[in-house]
Amino acid sequence: MTPKAGYVSNFEPSDGGGADAEFEEWPDRYVFDIVVSAERLPMLARMLFSMFDGRAYPILDVLGQDGYREVDPYISYDLVGVDVFLDGLREFGEWLYEDGMVGFGLMCEEPFCYAFVDEHKIITLRVDPALKERVEKILAAFDLEMAEGTAGADAAAHEHRNVLLAPDDKPELLGPDEALERLKMKWKVVLNVxxxxxxxxxxxxxxxxxxxxxxxxxxxxxxxxxxxxxxxxxxxxxxxxxxxxxxxxxxxxxxxxxxxxxxxxxxxxxxxxxxxxxxxxxxxxxxxxxxxxxxxxxxxxxxxxxxxxxxxxxxxxxxxxxxxxxxxxx
Structure with a gap:
C-alpha cells in the first residue's frame, strides 16, 4: 500500500433531536476525513483547532484495558478554555500525535464544530456549513486535495502500540497511565458511558x-x-x-x-x-x-x-x- 494524503468530504443532514429523541441533535454539517503525513499532522491539527473560539468540550479516546470495551471514551461535560486544551496539547503532544492507543479532539455547538484526531492519526472534521470554505482554505494551504478515497494507517493490517513504555525500574518516567491521568485533570474529561x-x-x-x-x-x-x-x-x-x-x-x-x-x-x-x-x-x-x-x-x-x-x-x-x-x- 502506498500512503496517500488528501481528504474526502460529504454533507450530512441533521439527525437525532426532537422532544422525544434519545440523543441531542447534530445539525446539518460537512464532514471531512483528512490524511496527512506524520510530520505535518501537528501543524494542520493546530490550524483546525484554531477555528474554535473561547471554550469548547475536549474529547479523549483511549484503547484501554477494560475487558469488555475496546475504547474508553472520555469527554468533558463542562466548557473548557481552548487555551487550556492547547496547553495540554503542547505538554503531551509527542504522545498524543504518535501513540497508537489514543485519539483526541474538541467539539463546540455555536457554530457547530467537531475536530478529532483518532488513534490512526486520521483527522475527522464535522463543521457547520458556514465553516466549509474556511476549512477548504486551510486544507489548500497544506496542498491537500479532495480525493475519491484516502489511505491511512487503518487501510491495512496494523498493530496499535504505546509509545510511552516506562521500564519497571524507572518509576519516575511518565507512562501512558500517568499521561492520561494528567490530561483528565487538565481537560476535565470523564468516562462517557x-x-x-x-x-x-x-x-x-x-x-x-x-x-x-x-x-x-x-x-x-x-x-x-x-x-x-x-x-x-x-x-x-x-x-x-x-x-x-x-x-x-x-x-x-x-x-x-x-x-x-x-x-x-x-x-x-x-x-x-x-x-x-x-x-x-x-x-x-x-x-x-x-x-x-x-x-x-x-x-x-x-x-x-x-x-x-x-x-x-x-x-x-x-x-x-x-x-x-x-x-x-x-
Missing amino acids: DPDTNVDDEGKELGVTHWRAVVRVDLPVEDEEAEHVPIDPTKVKYAEVVFEAANLREAEDVTFTQVENLAEEGGVAFEDGMIVLLDRLQEEQFAQVLTRAGVKAKTKAKGKGKGKAKAAPEEHEEGAGVVHVVRWLQ
Whole structure:
C-alpha cells in the first residue's frame, strides 16, 4: 500500500433531536476525513483547532484495558478554555500525535464544530456549513486535495502500540497511565458511558463483573501549594481495589467507600480522591490481578498492612459488592 494524503468530504443532514429523541441533535454539517503525513499532522491539527473560539468540550479516546470495551471514551461535560486544551496539547503532544492507543479532539455547538484526531492519526472534521470554505482554505494551504478515497494507517493490517513504555525500574518516567491521568485533570474529561448499565461493545448485558480500580488520593498540603498543578509524588498516594459490581455507578461507590475505609484504618488523612483507572476484568485478567496482589481468591486474609492486600472470603463469593483486594500501591 502506498500512503496517500488528501481528504474526502460529504454533507450530512441533521439527525437525532426532537422532544422525544434519545440523543441531542447534530445539525446539518460537512464532514471531512483528512490524511496527512506524520510530520505535518501537528501543524494542520493546530490550524483546525484554531477555528474554535473561547471554550469548547475536549474529547479523549483511549484503547484501554477494560475487558469488555475496546475504547474508553472520555469527554468533558463542562466548557473548557481552548487555551487550556492547547496547553495540554503542547505538554503531551509527542504522545498524543504518535501513540497508537489514543485519539483526541474538541467539539463546540455555536457554530457547530467537531475536530478529532483518532488513534490512526486520521483527522475527522464535522463543521457547520458556514465553516466549509474556511476549512477548504486551510486544507489548500497544506496542498491537500479532495480525493475519491484516502489511505491511512487503518487501510491495512496494523498493530496499535504505546509509545510511552516506562521500564519497571524507572518509576519516575511518565507512562501512558500517568499521561492520561494528567490530561483528565487538565481537560476535565470523564468516562462517557451509561453509569447504570453494564454492557459490552455489542450491547450485551453482562450483569455483575469483576472490576479493578486505581485511586489517587491527595494528601493535605499548605495553602500556598493548593494550586500546585504538577502531580507531586510526595503529596499523593495510590490505592488499588478489586471487587464485584453490577454497573459503573455501583463500581464508583464501592471504590470510594473502600478507599475511605482503607485510609481511616491506616490513619491516612486525605483531602480528595480521583479514580485514575476503573476497568472491568475478564476471568484471565482477574486471575492475573490477584496474582500480582499476592492474593488467592479462596484464601482469607489474616491482616492488612501497608502494601498488603485484603483477600477474598474463604469461599470465593459471587455478587455485587464483594471485595477481593484493597491496598496501597507502593
